[in-house]
Amino acid sequence: MSQTVDRALSILPLLAEGPADLGQVADRLGVHKSTALRLLRTLHEHGLVYRQSDQRYRLGARLFALAQEAMENLDIREIAHPHLVRLNEQCGHTVHLAVHEENEVLYIDKVESRYPVRMYSRIGKPVAITVAAVAKLLLADLPEPERRALADKLDYPLYTARSTPNAAAFLRELEQVREQGWATDLGGHEESINCVAAPVRGADGRVVAAMSVSAPNVVVTADELLTLLPQVRRTADAISGEYSGRTPVKGTPA
Amino acid sequence: MSQTVDRALSILPLLAEGPADLGQVADRLGVHKSTALRLLRTLHEHGLVYRQSDQRYRLGARLFALAQEAMENLDIREIAHPHLVRLNEQCGHTVHLAVHEENEVLYIDKVESRYPVRMYSRIGKPVAITVAAVAKLLLADLPEPERRALADKLDYPLYTARSTPNAAAFLRELEQVREQGWATDLGGHEESINCVAAPVRGADGRVVAAMSVSAPNVVVTADELLTLLPQVRRTADAISGEYSGRTPVKGTPA
DNA sequence: CTGGTGCGTTGCACCTACTGCAACGTCCAT
DNA sequence: ATGGACGTTGCAGTAGGTGCAACGCACCAG
Incomplete structure (x- = not known):
């Protein structure tokens, strides 16, 4: 111009x-x-x-x-929020956004379920790092030695029978999550609650945040929740695109 | 303009x-x-x-x-070379430039000593990673878990009585090097050869290369060689400045 | 020493293309 | 409805960007 x-x-x-x-x-x-x-x-x-x-x-x-x-001045929350709201409008369940910081994974945004039965969580609260789907995504992206070092340092509380039992199992799971590009928590934290999660990536491809959809068994079964995966991934990708400033539009001259 | x-x-x-x-x-x-x-x-x-x-x-x-x-397209060697030559002209000893790559430290440039007695080394050859001064600098800058993981993987050949004997001693030395911002190898590789080295840093402060001055005992004692440290550091800093594109000149308008 | 070549740099006259204005469209809040 | 805030467009005037040609300088070969 x-x-x-x-x-x-x-x-x-x-x-x-x-x-x-x-x-x-x-x-x-x-x-x-x-x-x-x-x-x-x-x-x-x-x-x-x-x-x-x-x-x-x-x-x-x-x-x-x-x-x-x-x-540094980029606020993922600000960018992600409208997307989270839209996803919530589509599926009705609780939507979370989380980041990794100082050996913890924190929820930094949340859109409440529109169903009467809600799960408990609080923005700013560290998540159950060994079982939460978002935590798996965030940790899976760390370089191998750091991942290993962190896995060794963690406790592995048995919230339920499906909780990750130890570092070896955790590392195996992270490897799988890393490859498939999404993660789940099927009753690993609370028996009756399931999550599906997808990663938000920055311009350099590294995972900067993760988002998840969670719902209790009484509302939808785990299988039903899994059918939302494509939608969750699409939302996460949209946030990634906007966060990294990829302009999805018209031709840029050579 | x-x-x-x-x-x-x-x-x-x-x-x-x-x-x-x-x-x-x-x-x-x-x-x-x-x-x-x-x-x-x-x-x-x-x-x-x-x-x-x-x-x-x-x-x-x-x-x-x-x-x-x-x-990615920035060639440290190209930028560093004239500085290495200048340093060699000042002190006369062998000057090396090295980088860290895939668990190895490699010499990528060298200006030969102008004294008749020279030390043996070859560009492209991996250095003795557990004792070389440049290796210490490059590895000291790695994040703690990676440093640890690498130190565990290495062999610790006893080239001389002063060679680093094991991972624990190596890690302790790296910590010290990290803090003081320079490194030495006093007869750790070959009895009669000493080195002083300083780091070259990129725009983000991370160590991208290291350079050293080496000389055999028969030419200068270890103490004499150490008096060159300020010169070596100044050269390394000059390369850092040019590599990271810091423009040392006139006022940029607000 | 001299002439030649290749480079960055400068001053200048021409006219392109950048500027500010004013008017319009749209969206929101009142 | 009505006013305000904001992004957007077309246009006339001229600021300022453009290309030319000439200069200074370093380097090299004869």
């Missing part, structure tokens, strides 16, 4: 491929050297472009700083 | 603080809304800016992608 800015921004992906000198930049932009020089200078003043000792240009540190700062 | 581009780029740090709507952007730029709109649209087409569901703008995923791609 704005030619000058358009050209300037086209320099960035070009430099991402590797350092380039003024002539190369001008050629690939299809503009005169003097024009390219001015654009590069402007980019340089903003720190997006760095001039190395051999005079060639490359991307600068500011870019990294910006990306990082934006990351 | 270019007004339009200048304005467009000023939007980025502004959005890094958090999402903003058109009016806010226009105000803080001091331009008309229609102008801000056009700039935002251009940024949007390049994926640097994303429009969330509430119509507000925030930084887009492309920014991360660019930063990552630039990272």
Whole structure:
């Protein structure tokens, strides 16, 4: 829409491929050297472009700083909430959003079931880390040594007969969850309650949050709940897309 | 230097603080809304800016992608080499550059000693990971569980009486290296050879490479070699600065 | 030492394309 | 209904971006 800015921004992906000198930049932009020089200078003043000792240009540190700062100020909750509400409107059950923090998994958002029988949970409360579906997803994404170290440190309380009994079983389950890309908790925390969960991923593919749908047996059976899996995954993917700023729309010029 | 581009780029740090709507952007730029709109649209087409569901703008995923791609295409060796040469010119000893890769530490560059007595080493060859100064620096930066897991997996060959004897001693040494920010190998690999090493860090502060100066006892004593530490650290810091694209120069406008 | 080539840089005249304005559409709250 | 807030569009004027040509400089070969 704005030619000058358009050209300037086209320099960035070009430099991402590797350092380039003024002539190369001008050629690939299809503009005169003097024009390219001015654009590069402007980019340089903003720190997006760095001039190395051999005079060639490359991307600068500011870019990294910006990306990082934006990351930190990104509030998953804010982004996810409308999606959670929509899912709740569709299926009626309790919807949770959870993140991993400091060896704990915490619920950070929740949309209450519209059925009279509700499950108990509280935003901000650590979840039962060894059995909750969301916890499995979040921990399954850790690098292997950390996963192992954490699994060893945990207690494995037997909430029910189906609770994860020990570190070995837990690690096996995490491996499976990691591969299939979703998780369940079928009566592992409270006999009568089942969950299905799916991961929310950031731009780099790492799991930044997990969301789940939970319902007691008296409302739907585990099998019925499992039929919601595609819907849950679709919702999680939608949140991932928005969180990582993937623009789902029209053509971006080469 | 270019007004339009200048304005467009000023939007980025502004959005890094958090999402903003058109009016806010226009105000803080001091331009008309229609102008801000056009700039935002251009940024949007390049994926640097994303429009969330509430119509507000925030930084887009492309920014991360660019930063990552630039990272990958950054060649430390290319950047470091002139610095290594300069250091070699100053002190005359062998200078090495090493990186950590797949449970190994590899020399990726080397400037030969200008003294007649040289130490043996080859670019591309894995270093003695349990004793080499550069290896200590690279491994000391790993997260604790990974460091531990790796230390357990390693063999601890007794090259000399001063070689690191076992995992416990190694981990203790890594902890110390981590805190002091430099490392040595005093006859741990070959009786008569000593090294001092310093880390090269990326924009995010993580250690991406390590460099060392090595010399045999017959040329300089260990104590004499240690007096070079400040020089080695200064060189490593210079490489870090250039690698991470920190522009050491003049004022960038607010 | 000299002439040549390749690079980044500068000043300038032309005219593109960026700007601000004002008007319109839409959505919400009153 | 009515007012306000906000994003969006078309348009006329001119700010400022563009390409050209010339310059300075470093490097290399004759």
